[in-house]
Each structure stands twice: as C-alpha cells, then as structure tokens.
Amino acid sequence: MSTINVLIVEDEPLIAEDIAQAMEKNDFAVSAIVYSKEDAIEQLNTNLPDIVLLDINLSGEMSGIEIAEKINTVYNIPFIFITSYSDKLTLEKAKHTEPSGYIVKPLTEAGLYSTLEIALYNHAQKNKRKFPELALNKINQHLNSPVSEREFSLLQLIYDGKTNKQIADTMFISTNTVKKHINNTYLKLDTSSRATSIARLRELMLL
C-alpha cells in the first residue's frame, strides 16, 4: 500500500509542525502545510492529497468551512476538522459539511492517528456504495396510481438516457406508443419531462 498524503491547513506554525511530526511518526506523508484558504485550494488543485487536516479558524475567519465545502463538491476526499473553539455555532456550521472527524485542541498523537485511520477507512467504504437499481415495487409503493410493468421498462430506458426513437427500436413499438406510455407515466409520477422523471425515480427509491 502506498503512503497516504496528508494536507495540513493550519495557521499556527507551531501546531502545524506538531501535527506534521505526529503524521510522519505514523508513516503518513505530509504533502504540504499551508496557512490560508487560497494556498489550500492551490494545493488541492495541483497536488491532491488523500486526506486533509483542516483548522476551521484561519486568521480569525471561519474559512476552514469554505474549504470543506469545496472539498465536498469538487474533490471528494475525506477531511478532519481541528479547532480550539468548540462553541455551538462553530460546530453547527461544521457539521453541515459532514466532516470525517472533528478534533478539539489540544491534540494528541494517538487521537490524531486513530481519527485519521477511521476517516480514511470510512471514506473508502462510502465510495463503494453504488447506485441502486430501480425497483418497480419500491416505486409503486409511494404512488397513488401504480406504474405498469411495461411502463416501468420504458422508464428504465429513459433512466439510461435513451431517446424515444431508441426506445421504440429496442422495444419494437412505434415512437407514438413510446410517447403515449411516457406521457402516462408523467401523470403517475407527477412530472413533466424525462429529466424530472429521472430525479423523481431516484427520490422514490429512497423511501
């Protein structure tokens, strides 16, 4: 297994150094230590780490939160918050970014290491969850008017991004029929386009 690269975002140099040493003692590689939001993003772009240790408060601002949001939407890697402030406001904002860990200073080597390990493992597991298949019974469960099997197979083709023509060809029916069926499903799903139907199907599969 290759070594894990850790990006440290911490504006207090002494603490950053502390963390870095703890990391290296435990066979992690510190890919960089940065002190500002801008440098953090620079690092993420040019030298993507496997995980980020992120101080919430950088030079007085809560810009760690913004970095966290960016990591979630763009980079999809785990990150762990480090903070001296454990007040409710900070925590409230922080938790909405769904961090893999949250450590309140003072730091301990053991605490850092174990939190890192857990975060990496859990994140790896998370990405293994794949997209569920559509299930007719699951979908009908939450509809007043149930989708028929035929309609369902049309919906699956729409879900896979097929056009009416393609659907007509694979099902050996006319495009008129395809359109009719699809329109019927729109009534049942309470939607009005293919894309909204796809989103709706995803939603219905969740409960």
Add this chain to the structure above:
Amino acid sequence: MSTINVLIVEDEPLIAEDIAQAMEKNDFAVSAIVYSKEDAIEQLNTNLPDIVLLDINLSGEMSGIEIAEKINTVYNIPFIFITSYSDKLTLEKAKHTEPSGYIVKPLTEAGLYSTLEIALYNHAQKNKRKFPELALNKINQHLNSPVSEREFSLLQLIYDGKTNKQIADTMFISTNTVKKHINNTYLKLDTSSRATSIARLRELMLL
C-alpha cells in the same frame, strides 16, 4: 426536537460517571450506563438509544468490537468508540466496524460533545444518500476535456431534473447562456441530451 438518548457502555464506573455528567450538561439524556456486553445488548433490545458510546475494552476483553458489529447488523444506530488503548491492532479491528467516531482517553467534554454531534448528523445524512452525490473531480478524472466548475453546477441542476428556464432563474443568467453551457458539456461528456448526460454522470461516478 426531542432529546437524544445516549447509551454508555463503559466498565470503569468513574469514567462512566464522568461521561454521563458531560452528556447531561449538554442536553443529552443518558438512557443507561452498562458495564458488560450482555447488559449492553439487553439495553439495545429493550430501550434502543439514539447513539452509543462504547468502550472497546470491557473487563480485559475487546468485546466492544462485538457490540459494534451487533449494532451495525441489527440496530443501525451510530456509535462512538472510547478507548485508552490506541495500538494498531485495536484500531485495525475497530475501524472495520465503521464507527462514527473514535476517541482516545483522556476524554474532554468538548471533544465528546462535538464528536457526538458530528456522529449523529453524519449518520442521519448517510441514510439519505443511497445515491452518491456528483463530484467534479471524480467526473473529470475520466474526461479528456474537463468540465469547469460553472458547467458542473449546471450539470447538477440538470441532474436534479431542472429545465433550462429554471436553471437560468436560479443561476441568474439567460437561457441562451444555459443552453450554451449545456451544449459545451455535451461535447465534453460525449452526450447529446439531458437524459444521456445524467446516465453518463452516474457512470463516471462509478469508474
């Protein structure tokens, strides 16, 4: 919001009391304090808490791990490990149970509270996310020509089933611009409609 019930599984009475006090100071309710695996399971069966604080080592054994496994397979509630031992073997076993948190003693009130909050929030989110979120870097990884951030936010709206008009309104740009952007993404994704793009995005997230 109703109060959160916490089950404490900890065989050192002094520490258990410490934890319980910290919990109550932060408006959590302690549903029970138990000292053994058997009592823990008894509690889970009769009085299911919202979250469990779980010492790994109960009277010399690592039976905390077994409780964790039971929680995962049967109860599906979040749990947080608490341990004095942060050796690699313990950690290795612990991480496979995918705990929501892992705290090395000595405990601090702030550390406990924030870890609890994060664990509860993440666990709640987890069940809502059987479908993975789209992540830009993940998608670009497999494209010759990368999708820009702006284009990506458009794609997310398409993924949610929004029409060009809706997208234009939420992003405060003209529908012409929306159409232009979308067309550009079609080139990059090698698609030619919203529905095929949605399917493609799903596919790219799995590679």
Add this chain to the structure above:
DNA sequence: CGAAAAACTACCCAAAAGGGTAACATCTGG
C-alpha cells in the same frame, strides 16, 4: 364469456431542447 385494464397506434400542435455561429467580457497565469 365479457368487461376492464393495459398496450399499441396515429395525428396535430406547442414547448423545450439541441446545434451552430458570432461576439464581447472577465479572469487568470506566464
């Protein structure tokens, strides 16, 4: 068997989406 439901087809019109071209404004990095 016979009625009801589901499936299939056609046609028409309207709305939305797709495709191409052109132009201008920012922004960013060398």
Add this chain to the structure above:
DNA sequence: CCAGATGTTACCCTTTTGGGTAGTTTTTCG
C-alpha cells in the same frame, strides 16, 4: 501586459419532447 480559458449573451434553425384526443388490439381475470 497579453493570450487563452471561461463565462456571458444573442440569433437562427432543427429536432425532440410533451400534451391532448381518438381509436384499435391484446391481455387479464372474475
């Protein structure tokens, strides 16, 4: 500072989709 990338808008035209109506065939089931 300049070049290239990104974002913005407009215009025109084509194709695909959506929505409504109307009808026939096939299947299913009491």
